[in-house]
Amino acid sequence: MLSARASALRPGLAWVLPRAVGPLVAGVVVAFLLQLVVVPILGPFYEKLMMDIGINCLLAVSLNLVNGFTGQFSIGHAGFMAVGGYVAGAVTYYGSFVLWGSAAVHGGFLGGGDLLFLLGCVVGGLFAAGAGYLVGLPSLRLRGDYLAIVTLGFGEILRVLLQQTGDVIFVPAQIEQASAFTLATSLGGALGFSGIPFYTTVFWVYVMLGLLLVVAYRLKESSEGRAFLSIRENEIAAEAMGIDTTKYKVRAFVLAAFFAGIAGALFAHETGTTLNPRELGFQKSFDIVIMVVLGGMGSISGALLAAGLLTILPELLREFSDWRLVVYAVTLIVMMRVRPQGLFGIREIWELGRPRRGAQEKRP
Amino acid sequence: MRSDARPLGYFTALLSTLTLALGPTLLGGCDKMRGGGGGGEPEKGKAPESASGASSAKPADPAGDTILIGEFGSLTGSEATFGQSTHNGIMLAIEEVNAAGGVRNKKIAVKTYDDQGKSQEAGTVVTRLITEDKVVAILGEVASSLSIAGGRVAQQYGVPMISPSSTNPQVTQIGDMIFRVCFIDPYQGFVVAKFARENLKLGNVAVLYDQAQAYSKGLKDDFIKSFKEMGGAVPSEQAYTGGDQDFSAQLTTIKGTNPDAIFLPGYYTDVGNVALQARKLGLTATLLGGDGWDSSKLTEIGGPAIEGAYYSNHYSHEEQRPEVQTFVKKYQAKYNQVPDGLAALGYDSARLLFEAMGKAPSLGGKELAAALAATKDFKGVTGVISIDADRNAKKPAVVLQIKGGKPAYAATIAPN
Amino acid sequence: MTKLLQTLFDGVAVGSLYALIALGYTMVYGILQFSNFAHSDIFMTGAWIAYVVSAAAGWAVIGGDTPPLYSGLVALLASMAFCGLLGFGIERLAYRPLRKAPRLNVLITAIGISLFLENIGQRKELFGTQPQKMPQLLPDTTLFTVADVNFRIVDLTVIAVALVLMGVLQWLVFRTRLGRAMRAVSYNIPVASLMGINVDRVISITFVIGSTLAAAAGFLYVMKYPGALKQPADSTWILLGLKCFVAAVIGGIGNVRGAMLGGVLIGLMEMFGAAYLSPHMRDIYVFSLLIIVLLVRPAGLLGKATVEKV
Incomplete structure (x- = not known):
């Protein structure tokens, strides 16, 4: 009875479809415009900076799903990024050899190479999501900082394991003979996984970011997402309201890990980056946490802005190499002091003018 | 629950993304103004796609009376000592060549960026050196993983790069723009x-x-x-x-x-x-x-x-060859310390680059790379260097023994 | 048998070092409920101050005379005093204004301070980017040998100093008025302040104690491994801090005795893993132990599962 009444109230397809697909289409259009109009004006260096910003936005917004929305505390996000990056890199690198005999960029826009790259992104994202599930499971029992340290431990174990992998194989004949297991363990080790073709473009980065933004925004404003938020606000009260907190926590982990994996995949295929286990350790995870906190926990637009600022700031300071990290550190400390709730608190940029919603701002 | 504000929310979100993405424009604005002719990049769908051909965007011989080269290294971070030694060697070579009238009647200027010993930073700074500062060639890195990260970018844009001291074979396997002046592992x-x-x-x-x-x-x-x-x-x-x-x-x-x-x-x-x-x-x-x-x-x-x-x-500062002795003397006068192998390699890499620059018909990427590849019997501090077909330096190595708290020359072992 | 005993002894020696550092993490956590990630840098500073003092006193000359016996004590006290002040300053300037802010902010501030100390330490005017040779301030001879196991003075001093400091801390926390105040603050800050406890003062003292312990550990660490004193930004320091944080968590973070237990456990785990399994996987053993312990006992070995108040 109740379900029948509920479904009667549900809006029709004609109402839902444009609202569901519209933002996605808009995202693709924006990404397209960026690639075709903005990039040629700015030139390659700013193109790379734009990709870096986009990837960091992906990481920050996805981590925000766990840290900001659900109120869990993960400091192992770079680990998921590494999983996605390495899996996707292995798919395109070794896949290119099997399909075309070399790891050069193959085909133009949406050509064979691009499709393989997209496949890599999805597979990388799925593997990362799997890892997210495994790491999310302990949250059945752990709270707060204990969970944090487990995520950190996961990232560190992954880093050491990746350092043990063998050299990247670059002789086609050897690759054809090698077993899948050999290939999966030939990821460059400490030297880093180099040789992955450069498929990432501003377009792909911002399409993925658009997708994540739509997912995150819909989540924040839907009943499903309110369940996430309720865990952040008060876990016991949420449970009392009949929310399966464990299920939602694991969901948040899996979803965040999936997009971190995609970010890792994009990172792996970006010009001038090399996957290196040493650089995907806890320090990278901290960088992402900083972006989330600086933007305001739970604020999507805040995470975006913070990720952008924190990517541009070191670049601006590059001329003062001696002092730049000192300045960065001081900025961080001062920022936390003058604006402890982050740039936007839990609100979005367009909500800033509205009165605060109760005591939410004070929540940790 | 059904609120009309929501779709608007999306667009604001997208807009803020757009603003962010455009952020660099504001940053880049002044640079572009200053750069004059630099801004007129030909329209490219995927800029770096066209591999080594991209060097055509650069003027063959830069206008003005200086030639800008780029350097990237770990000036901070765990490997800072390596980067600093190399940098000292390079600066000494530049000072010398400018005192002697420069290359192609122009002074040499260098732009140095710190990569903190991180490969992502290395990729970024090399991109910046090539596409923003428009350097004609790049010197750098000590650590092989960073040379590979930077080298892949240099290869992409067709700008020659010389690694002073990365010994991993994979570095020069990146492509025909990447050279080194040290031996390989x-x-x-x-x-x-x-x-x-x-x-x-x-x-x-x-x-x-x-x-x-x-x-x-x-x-x-x-x-x-x-x-x-x-x-x-x-x-x-x-x-x-x-x-x-x-x-x-x-x-x-x-x-x-x-x-x-x-x-x-x-x-x-x-x-x-x-x-x-x-x-x-x-x-x-x-x-x-x-x-x-x-x-x-x-x-x-x-x-x-x-x-x-x-x-x-790579060398011993006790070797009696005149190149070594004059280098050690000059270096000590300038920095008040005995140059280590990295300083000597930095010095050699810069001098080898200047020699090739002088010989090349123009300073375009391909021409310069060809001149570098043709290097034969270059008398460097770290030995007589010939660049082989794999763009590695063919030269002897020395073996040192630590005696009385100092490395002493023990033997020279030449390639077969 | 010899190997077993030697490993056991080494494990305890390293473990007591870890315990000293872990105490700093756990005390701050117990009172303020946040993980002070800048602790590893205080520890690093302590080690470097010991070097700077010995260099200034002329004990660090390469190939120079053996430093006098009291040199170790001087360096130890100097670095403890300096880091105590540093800890006080950090708390006063960076953490106190954030007392009411979300814990994550404090955490980010800690990361900021950690970055700051590392990078300012790298300046030429301070410690520089070169590793330095740490002089052997404690005599490095074997005191006695039991069943072929060498009990070296350095190791014994490490264990002894660690034990003494931990004993003092035990007494301080459980037997004095100050300790009672500290425990009260860790239970409930508003109530404690209603009881007339000067909360700010107690927190300051906690930071000072934690930092002096870290400085002592830093000094003992460079005495135990007197070769190269790694430069301030080296990952060694952070990784070490991380391990000790793990030790605190394994023991039950916030619990003073738990930190000691956790430190020794991690030390033993590392040494036995290195000796009997493969030596280059130490980090994996440590983090695996962590995950296993937390899966079995979510609040750590000695931690009490907190009852949630609605």
């Missing part, structure tokens, strides 16, 4: 193996390497391969992770196999610690190493424990 492994087998007549050499450093891992493999080919045996192969302070477990195992010598292909800080702990455990085997040992700090840290150890290096 397989050769260094061969040198140490040959020296151990023929000069020292050793049969059993144990190995202890840093598994978190690609340099250490690569050199270990190459040494073992060569040494076994020469009939030697490697009774024990142990690993540590950079940052470890306690090597007693590994050294105890090594001690159990009673080797004649221990090969330590790591960096000098770890090597100094290993030496101290090895002697404490009563291990008296000779210590052998590679160019990662090259620092005056090694003997300070290792003290008596490191006495009598041998390591292969």
Whole structure:
């Protein structure tokens, strides 16, 4: 009875479809415009900076799903990024050899190479999501900082394991003979996984970011997402309201890990980056946490802005190499002091003018 | 729940993304204004796609009276000492060439960026050097993983890059724009193996390497391969992770196999610690190493424990060749310290680049790379350098022995 | 047998070092419920101050005379005093204004301070980017040998100093008025302040104690491994701090005795893992132990599962 009444109230397809697909289409259009109009004006260096910003936005917004929305505390996000990056890199690198005999960029826009790259992104994202599930499971029992340290431990174990992998194989004949297991363990080790073709473009980065933004925004404003938020606000009260907190926590982990994996995949295929286990350790995870906190926990637009600022700031300071990290550190400390709730608190940029919603701002 | 504000929310979100993405425009604005002709990039769908052809965007001979070259290195971070030595060597070479009238009647200027020893930063700064500062060539990195990260970008844009001291073979395999002025690990492994087998007549050499450093891992493999080919045996192969302070477990195992010598292909800080702990455990085997040992700090840290150890290096400041002696004198006058191998290699890489610049028909990427590839019998501080078909430097290596707290020249081993 | 005993002894020696550092993490956590990630840098500073003092006193000359016996004590006290002040300053300037801010902010501030100390330490005017040779301030001889196991003075001093400091801390926390105040603050800050406890003062003292312990550990660490004193930004320091934080968590973070237990456990785990399994996987053993312990006992070995108040 109740379900029948509920479904009667549900809006029709004609109402839902444009609202569901519209933002996605808009995202693709924006990404397209960026690639075709903005990039040629700015030139390659700013193109790379734009990709870096986009990837960091992906990481920050996805981590925000766990840290900001659900109120869990993960400091192992770079680990998921590494999983996605390495899996996707292995798919395109070794896949290119099997399909075309070399790891050069193959085909133009949406050509064979691009499709393989997209496949890599999805597979990388799925593997990362799997890892997210495994790491999310302990949250059945752990709270707060204990969970944090487990995520950190996961990232560190992954880093050491990746350092043990063998050299990247670059002789086609050897690759054809090698077993899948050999290939999966030939990821460059400490030297880093180099040789992955450069498929990432501003377009792909911002399409993925658009997708994540739509997912995150819909989540924040839907009943499903309110369940996430309720865990952040008060876990016991949420449970009392009949929310399966464990299920939602694991969901948040899996979803965040999936997009971190995609970010890792994009990172792996970006010009001038090399996957290196040493650089995907806890320090990278901290960088992402900083972006989330600086933007305001739970604020999507805040995470975006913070990720952008924190990517541009070191670049601006590059001329003062001696002092730049000192300045960065001081900025961080001062920022936390003058604006402890982050740039936007839990609100979005367009909500800033509205009165605060109760005591939410004070929540940790 | 159905609120009309929501779709608006999306667009604001998208808008804010757009603003962010456009952020760099504001940053770049002034640069572009200043750069004058620089802004008129031809329209490209995927800019870096067209591999080495992209160099056409650059004027063959830059206007103005200076030629700008780029340098990237680890000036801060864990590997800062390496970056700073190399930088000193490069600056000395530039000072010299400018005092002598410059290259192609123009002064040389250098733009140096710090990459903090991170490969992502290396990729970014090389992109910045090439596309924003429009350098004609790039000098850099010490660590192979960073040279690879930067080198892939340089190759993409068709700008020649010379690595002063990355010894991993993969660096120059990136493509035809990437060169180096040092020998490569397989050769260094061969040198140490040959020296151990023929000069020292050793049969059993144990190995202890840093598994978190690609340099250490690569050199270990190459040494073992060569040494076994020469009939030697490697009774024990142990690993540590950079940052470890306690090597007693590994050294105890090594001690159990009673080797004649221990090969330590790591960096000098770890090597100094290993030496101290090895002697404490009563291990008296000779210590052998590679160019990662090259620092005056090694003997300070290792003290008596490191006495009598041998390591292969790019040059010895005691060599009597005139190139070496004038370089050492000038360097000491300027920086008040004895130049290490990295400084010498930085100096050589810059001078080799200037020579090629002088000979090349123009400063376009392809022409300059061709001139670099044609380098033959260049008299460098670190030996007579010829660039081979794989763009590696063919030159002898020296073996040094630590005597009385100082590295002393022991032997020169030339390529076959 | 010898190997077993030697490993056991080494494990305890390293473990007591870890315990000293872990105490700093756990005390701050117990009172303020946040993980002070800048602690590893205080520890690093302590080690470097010991070097700077010995260099200034002329004990760090390469190939120079053996430093006098009291040199170790001087360096130890100097670095403890300096880091105590540093800890006080950091708390006063960076953490106190954030007393009411979300914990994550404090955490980010800690990361900021950690970055700051590392990078300012790298300046030429301070410690520089070169590793330095740490002089052997404690005599490095074997005191006695039991069943072929060498009991070296350095190791014994490490254990002894650690034990004494931990004993003092035990007494301080459980037997004095100050300790009672500290425990009260860790239970409930508003109530404690209603009881007339000067909360700010107690927190300051906690930071000072934690930092002095870290400085002592830094000094003992460079005495135990007297070779290269790694440069301030080296990952060694952070990784070490991380391990000790793990030790605190394994023991039950916030619990003073738990930190000691956790430290020794991690030390033993590392040494036994290195001696009997493969030596280069130490970090994996440590983090695996962590995950296993937390899966079995989510609040750590000695931690009490907190009852949630609605």
